[in-house]
Amino acid sequence: MTRKNTAATIVTIVVAVLAIAATLFLLYKMSQEQTQENDYVYVPSEEINNEMNDNAVILIKNNCEVFRVFLQYGLAYEPEPYNNLPEDKLYTVKSDKYSTMADLEKLVNSTFVEKEAERILTNVNGNGAVFAEETNYDGEKGIGLAMAMVDKDGRFKGIAYEYSWTSPRVILKPQSNSECLIEIELQREGETSGDNAKLTATMTKANGKWLLEKLVY
Numbered sequence: 001m002t003r004k005n006t007a008a009t010i011v012t013i014v015v016a017v018l019a020i021a022a023t024l025f026l027l028y029k030m031s032q033e034q035t036q037e038n039d040y041v042y043v044p045s046e047e048i049n050n051e052m053n054d055n056a057v058i059l060i061k062n063n064c065e066v067f068r069v070f071l072q073y074g075l076a077y078e079p080e081p082y083n084n085l086p087e088d089k090l091y092t093v094k095s096d097k098y099s100t101m102a103d104l105e106k107l108v109n110s111t112f113v114e115k116e117a118e119r120i121l122t123n124v125n126g127n128g129a130v131f132a133e134e135t136n137y138d139g140e141k142g143i144g145l146a147m148a149m150v151d152k153d154g155r156f157k158g159i160a161y162e163y164s165w166t167s168p169r170v171i172l173k174p175q176s177n178s179e180c181l182i183e184i185e186l187q188r189e190g191e192t193s194g195d196n197a198k199l200t201a202t203m204t205k206a207n208g209k210w211l212l213e214k215l216v217y
Helices: 046-072 101-107 112-122
Strands: 004-020 023-040 090-093 133-137 143-147 165-174 178-188 199-204 209-213
Touching: 046 101, 046 165, 046 178, 046 199, 046 209, 090 133, 101 112, 101 133, 101 143
Parallel strands: none
Antiparallel strands: 004 023, 004 165, 090 143, 133 143, 165 178, 178 199, 199 209
């Protein structure tokens, strides 16, 4: 098979994390640069290449956000009076960014294919849903954090994670007009070189929309 040259897109995503009180806010600053590589067979048009590049930036940013919210840090919540356990087994989430389950569902569903989105929303860690819809005494709907996800000290039971999403190195490897591999390299926290994590995600396009096939971290 004849090899052809193409432009591989390298995207640097700078994620600045701003913590205010007990809530989590993520500010993203993104810069991009392109480099030439010649190890691909499929050559996307300039239009498709730009489309892949733009969507990869958004999807990787969202992937990081989903990982932080559902697996690493959770969302700030309101403790029960006298530190009792909630009768409905849900702590009331207090977030300036996400007010209802529809907000979280929109984030997940706009980032991942249907099967993966359902897994994240219902059983991302193998112990059932992390968040569920909750209705208060006034009939207003909000977000509830599963009681099982809070330890005895009131902390979210996040997974141990040693790598930083502050400035990952991202390389796009287009496979066709509707599929693109994304190679992501993350540095270990507190280090500028050495033991990095190397992840691979797949971005696919269906019904005019680009989505990730799996949550990567």
